[in-house]
Structure formats: structure tokens, C-alpha cells
Amino acid sequence: MAKRERFDYSRPDARALRDRIVHGAFVTEGAMVAFPTCFPAVTVPLPGDESRITALDVAEDGMVYAGAGGRACHLLVGMFHGITGMVFDLGQVPGADRAAGVCCGKGKFVAAVNGPDGGQLITRRLEPLPFDLIQEWHIARRPLERLSLPASAEPIVHAVAAAGRDTAVVLTEGRLLAVDIEAGSVRTVGELAGRGRIARGPDGAVYGLDGSASLWRYDAGADRLERGAVALPPGQWGPGIAWAPDAGGALSYLADEAGALFVLDASGTVHGPVAQVPLAPVTCMAVTFDGRLFGSAGEGMSRLFRFTPGEPIVADLGVAVSVFERRRYGYSFADAAVGRDGEIVFAENDDLGHVWLYFPRIQARQGGSA
């Protein structure tokens, strides 16, 4: 190997290179805001070791529902629009220490959580908008309700709300469950070995990994489970896959465990890889309104990335950092969803975890410059 020479600070590019190394490490496009798990200056945040946020969903009104874990599991609602600005701890779930999924319905949500004794399904009515979180408020904690499971409390792998938000589809280690979110009834759809996260597909059905070479497909409306419904192209298919539905584009993105990015289209075909995420594993990703995909990837210290359809390269956007009000580095994210205005909501899976809002860079008009 060639001997390395000591850097010469008199080089004309020294300052620019230094700035690129130091500042180029962090969010190079758009802006991130870390919001603590509290009503700032009014309530205290979750204990640091009970705030690893691993699941979230965004309700139709833009409110963010999330589940945090660690030594204990808490369910949260975050509100960031209008005269709000709060994350409220809806309550601790007895016997649970990790959130596997949160599914927002039209009037209620269902949270899938795990603990030493297995999985639980918890429900509650959605939180109404408060009056005014600048001057005065009247907020109470209402009880959480535990739903009865049709079989033994197997650990839950993941859960998502089906299209229409009437049904929560819950994948356990041994079966697929369908939950009527409003009625609170739970029934077994079928037995299958739950592996990895599941997602809504472009046709409204829910998809999940079926072995190592195909996807199962569940149509909640028709209550039909189809095994081996979609063949997967070669890839590293395992429990570490990540999904991102693109409702506007009638497709869903799927990342394998090596960070290769695939597309599930409306015809029920997976093709690709269409691009390669620079780091693996991809821990979460979401597609904003204009079709751009954003996510987080990498061990130990994750980095954000962007995929713009039509571009062959996945852009590395650097390490998450928040400098607006809350100054914090973000190293680990477990879930992502699209917020009311197209911002990406990230669930920080770390001690003293925050709900992070990522506001992507506004794209320049065609022919202009960003």
C-alpha cells in the first residue's frame, strides 16, 4: 500500500474538504425535527429506557400513533398540526415491553405489542384534537382495552391497517389474524410462519414474506389469503425486509436484507432490483406524495437515504440530526410513515427516543436548480 502523506492545510481546498467531512455527515437535504415524547415544558418524557419507538401509523386526521418499548411498553399519540405540538403517553401496557405494530382505523386504533408472555392486541378510541396547546388544554388519559386473541398469545411480528382502515392485519409467529378495528373482534385467517414486516400493496391487499421465494397476499375485503401469491426475484429475503407503500404511484417498495430495492406493482409482480441502498439493513422507509422514497439504513449509526423514481442511484442523505429546538443526533429508526403534508415521520428506536419529522427538500421546478 502506498505511504500516506500528511495532509497539507495550505491546499486551496482544505477548508472546503474539512467542511464537507464535518457538515456533510448530517442531513444533506431537507430538515429533521426531533420531537420528545411529551408536551414540552408541560409533561415529562417517557423514561429513557422505555422510549424505543418501534411502530407507528398516521391516522386520517394526521395524528401519529406510536408504540415505544424497552423496560416497558407505552402507546403514544403525536400531534404536530394546528394549535397542537405534543406527544401524549396514552398509557403503559402491562406485560409488554415492545411494540410490533400500530394500526389506525377510522375511529379507533389497534396496537400489537409483545412481552415476556407473548403478544397482545390493545385498542382505544382515537384521540380528539385538543383545544389549544399554547394557552390552555384539558387532556385526560383514558383506559386502554385489551382484545381477546383467538389462540395462544404468540409473539407478534408486525401489523398494518388494511386499505379502508376497517381491518388490522396482524402477523404472529404462527398465524395471520384479522381484527375488526371498530368492533374489536379478532379471528384467525390462517396459519403461516410469520417472518418479517408486512405491508399494504398497491392493490389494497396486504403482503408478507412466504418462505424465502414468494409473498403471501391477503385481501381483507374478500377475506382471502393466497399463499405463494407472488414470486420473488433473487434477493436476500428474510425477516429483515422493509416495505414502503406508494399509494399515489400504485406500487410498493420492498428492500431485501442486503438493501436491494424492489418494486411490487399493481399487477402483483415484484421486479428489480431497481436500485441499491448504500447501507444495510434498511430499517424503515416511506414514500412521500411526489413519489420519492426516504428511509434509514445501516448498523450502529443509520443514515438517511432517498430514492427518486427514474434515477438509478439511491442518494445518501447522511446521519439524522435535529437542530430546531431539540438538538439531537438520530442513530436508529425502526418505522416510518407519511405525515399529513407529505413529511416523513420516523420512529426513533433508541433510548430517549423521539418522534422525528423529516421535511424533504422542495424540488425545484423542471429546468431550475435546487
Added chain:
Amino acid sequence: MSYEVIWHPFVEHPDSDSCWSLSVGPDGRIYAAACAEGVPGGIVKLVRYNDRTGGLDYLFDLDRMVDDPGDSGRATQCKIHYSFAPSMHDGVLYMATHLSGPPIDQPAYSPWNSWHDPQRCFRGSALVAFDTARDEVLWWDTLIPKEGCRCLVHDEGRGKLYALGYPRDHLIEYDIATRTGRDLGRIGSINSQVLLLDGRGRVWTTDDFGHLVRYDPAVGRIERSLTVLPHDATYQTGWHSVFYDAVASPDRRCVYAVTWNGSPRLVRLWLEEGPWGRVEDLGSVTPGHDRTVPEDYFVDHCGGLTFGGDGQLYYVASHWPDDAPSEGDLNRFRKGELSRRPVEGWLWRLDPATLVREKVAELVRPDACSQYVSRGAADRNGDLFFGHVGPRPVGLFRVVPPPERRKADAHLPIRVWG
């Protein structure tokens, strides 16, 4: 009362720009880290004050000792940052390295930028066990892969070392017998600069918001106080009121600490009282300044807390006559463009019984301002030593107290954290 001040530059390490660690070893001698963090490829050398010759002995280059040479192209083993920790029963001085020194062919290093880069990423904090009786490195290990060690504390009774990692700010427990580490969890984003140990084996530090943070091995979790350390409420919130330096009183009943914040605050902690101890605010230790300008923590600084043989607390705080100068003013002084030092390093002596404090000396190095003192310690002869951060080559101050205030074995009971 006259305190003699002697400046000892690290002349055999001309790249040295910071002496972040200075501690007394289990043998009662003073050990210092001659660090080079601002030089691409810079490395740290272990230095010891020789009380027979009155000079400095250069013991070894740490990069070679841990097989991570400074010209590797990775971020270098450039410093030991508040991470000396003595072991009294076997005469070992533990030390753990820290990062920030650029790879030899790069102008800067960012651990965030290079985390996933095997060519550039810091290999990890090297934990070294140095036998002070035989001047021999017994073993070394990687304490925190990819990360530096901000500060270290030794629980000799339980055979544990505790460390704060940088940049991820995790508390690490290291079992010396098995040489295995365990990640206890993340504290926040701003490293506290010191870890304390109380009489019950509880490890204390602070988080980003000035809360006390405690790891109790009996409880097995990191806990945080709801209250915030003292700060200037006219313009601060407690954010960044993390510990900078701390020293236990000789009777071990309380701890004196100073914050790493603008207008650093001296506090006295009675950790055994109540569920979260009792915190006394002993006030700011530096002059006022224009609060429309962000404080430069290099200028507005206090460190070097140590007890002398006279049982009094000593610390070094910056002092300026008018308004806080900028770093540019310090450079202008070095170039001879200013006739007077824009900031000075004053050595203070505080009586724990009355809390009365007096300036007893000014630390003066001939070529630069000397306000930034990292750590202080008393040696077996009762002399006081202070590590300095400043222009190359940096060094340490030796302060000889008046005879009636100088006592043999002033370093005992030994400080167990860096």
C-alpha cells in the same frame, strides 16, 4: 502566601496540542496525556512527571503500543480524554483512548461521516492496563469499537470500569476479570465529561439537559433525576449543563463539580442524601460577559478540580478584565499584537468549611494564554499539577504550594475517575 508555578511543555512531542488527561497514578506520581488532535495522523504519548529530576519522562507512543499506527489512514489514537483510572491493589493505571484526530491524509475527522467507512473509521477506544511499578503495558483491549472514550471511572471493589462512548453517548461497563464490555444504554447527545462513583458503587453523570444520570448496578438501569443542575436562569435552561470536572472531598462525603457550559457553575453534590442526592449551587466561577454572543467554551472555562494537601479545593477558572475575548484575541496575543493577555488562568483555593475562595496564583505559560486547564491532581509530594490545552507544544503546570500547605501523600485517598 506564594505558590510557585512552573510550566513544563511537552517538548518531545512538538505536535501535542492538548493535555486532556492528567491524573495521579496509584504510585502517587503524575501521569499526563500529551495529545495531538489537531494534527493529521497525530498520536498521544504517555508522559510522567519525574519528581527526582524535575522533568518529564516520555513513556510510550500509544498508537504503537496498541498496534494502531498514526499513519494507518484511519482516525488516530490521538488522545486520552479524562480517562486515566488508577487501581490501587495492583499498581495499574488504566487508560482509554479517544478519537477526533484526523487520518494522516485528511484535514478533519467526523465519526459520523466515517462510521461505515472501514478505511477511515476510528478502530475504537483502546483500553490499556499499565503497570506503574514495572513501567510495562500488561495488556490492551478495544473498549468501544468505532468510538472514543470520553471519560472513565474505576470501581475497584467490583472490578469494573465504566466509560462514556463518543459520539453515541452510551454508558459502557467493562469487566476487568473477563475483559468483556457491556452497553448499558444511551445517555443523550452531549457527552458529560466525567463519570463519578459513589460509596455504593453507583455511577453518576449528567444528560443533555442538566439532569443527574445514575447507573446503579443493584437496579440495573440508567435513571435520570427530574431536577436540573444549577445554571444561569436569565438566559439558560439547563441544556448543556453537563459535568465538566468533579472531585470527591477527602472524606468522601461529597463531590465538587463544575459544569461544561457558559458561565460554568461550581456545585457541591451530596450524593448519598435523599433519592437523588442534594445539589448545592456554589455559583458561577468566571466573570460576566456579553450574553448576545455565544460563549466560547474554550475561553469561558473552569477545570482542574483537585484537593490539595491542605484539605482545600483548588480549581482553575478563566478570568478576563472586561468582556470575554474571542479565540481570535488569544491568537493576536500570541502574535504579539496584544500587549496584555486577554484571558488568564487563575488558580483558586476554596475552603470547604466556609466556601470562601481566594485567587492564589495565575498559571502563566510564556507564549500563550493559559485559561484552559483540563484536569488537576496532587502528587505524593503535595505539589499540584494541571493539564493545559493550547498552542503546540502543550504541556502541564506544576504548582508548588507554600510549605505549610504542602503535604506528603496529598493524592490520597486516590481519585478513581479521569
